[in-house]
Amino acid sequence: MRMLICDCVASSISAISFAMSAMASPTRAQIGPPDLIADLVTANHILYDQGVVDGFGHVSVRNPANPGRFFLSRARAPSMVEAADIMEFDLDGKPTGGPMNKPVFQELYIHAEVFRARPDVNGVVHSHSPAVVPFGVVKTPFRPVSQTGAFLCAGVPNFDLRDDFPDAPNLLVTSGPKGAALAKKLGDRPVALMRGHGDTVAGASLKEAVYLAIFTEVAARLTTQAIALAQGGPVIYMGDHEGERGQPGSRSKGASEGIDRNWEIWAAEAVERRARR
Ligand SMILES: [Zn+2]
Structure with missing residues (x-):
């Protein structure tokens, strides 16, 4: 029986370090399209560098050659993820490629079930985004x-x-x-809070998912600050239809330039700061 790593409980990490699958196939160094796997590694580093994930949290991308499978790191801190850590899973959460003898994220079902429920989604981020968590409990x-x-x-x-x-x-x-219950609650929207836990973000692409995860954290900070500044008075929120102008995560597309622009600087900053650590 395959053992799973708990990505939210640090004390469990040592306990599962010996988890091996009796059904495992030989380890392979890397799987998937090299450019996509490289982007997935970069996505891990960006999300850590931007403060969305810490030792916990994970990001995945659908396999463009097989929509019924997706790529996700083995259970490892995002800032440490390398190409050789990337595994492939089917939508039942079963490993189908990569380093099969390594522990996997216990919460990989978030990714599997969002990909199953949302054919339009190709990138998923789950995090304990710190400024977001309070909105799930008030x-x-x-x-x-x-x-x-x-x-x-x-x-x-x-x-x-x-x-x-x-x-x-x-x-x-x-x-x-x-995971299916979470995907049902998410519906056709880009972000779902998870009470007492964090959030899950779904993007049309890997880069969009990263963009949405980072700006969800930013939005939580700004809304919190606006509420505090208002001192009990009204806050002018964006209108219900002001997000339907080709914004990332909206149903109307055309925002990839903004995503690419941010990805470029986030990736450069992550590389620079990672080199100094
Ligand atoms: Zn979690």
């Missing part, structure tokens, strides 16, 4: 106050695992049914 709605958060105008549902799994021993999405 009645104050998570609404954007700035243009860079326009994609949140689509609405941000709040997934509470205990609604469907009242006896769950923790808040982790550790099975296909739990």
Whole structure:
């Protein structure tokens, strides 16, 4: 029986370090299109450098040659991920390629079930984005106050695992049914809060998913600051339809230039700061 690593509980890491699959196939150095795998490695480094993930959190990309499979690192801190760490999984969460003798993320079902439910999605980020988490535990709605958060105008549902799994021993999405419940709550929107946990972000591409994850964190900071500055007074949020102008994450496309522009600087900064660590 394959053992899974808990990516949210540090104490479990040592316990699963010996997890090996009896059914494992030989380890391969790298899988998938080299450019896409390189982007996935960069995405891991960017998300760490921008403060969206820490030792926890993960990012995936759908296999363009097989929509029923996706690429995701083995269980490893995002800042440490290298091309040889990338694995391939099917939509049941079963490993189908990469370093098969390594522990995997316990919450990989988030990715599998979002990819299954959303054919339009090709990149998924799950994180414990620190400024976002509080919005999952208060009645104050998570609404954007700035243009860079326009994609949140689509609405941000709040997934509470205990609604469907009242006896769950923790808040982790550790099975296909739990992942499917999260994907259902996400619906056709780009971001879902996860009560007491973090958020999950779905993009039309890997780069869009990274963009949305970073600007979700930025939006949470700005909205929090606006509410505090208002001192109980009104806050002027973006209107419901102000996110439908070709913004990343909106249903109308045409925003890839903005995504590419940000990706370029984020990648350069991540490389520079990583070299200094
Ligand atoms: Zn998590």
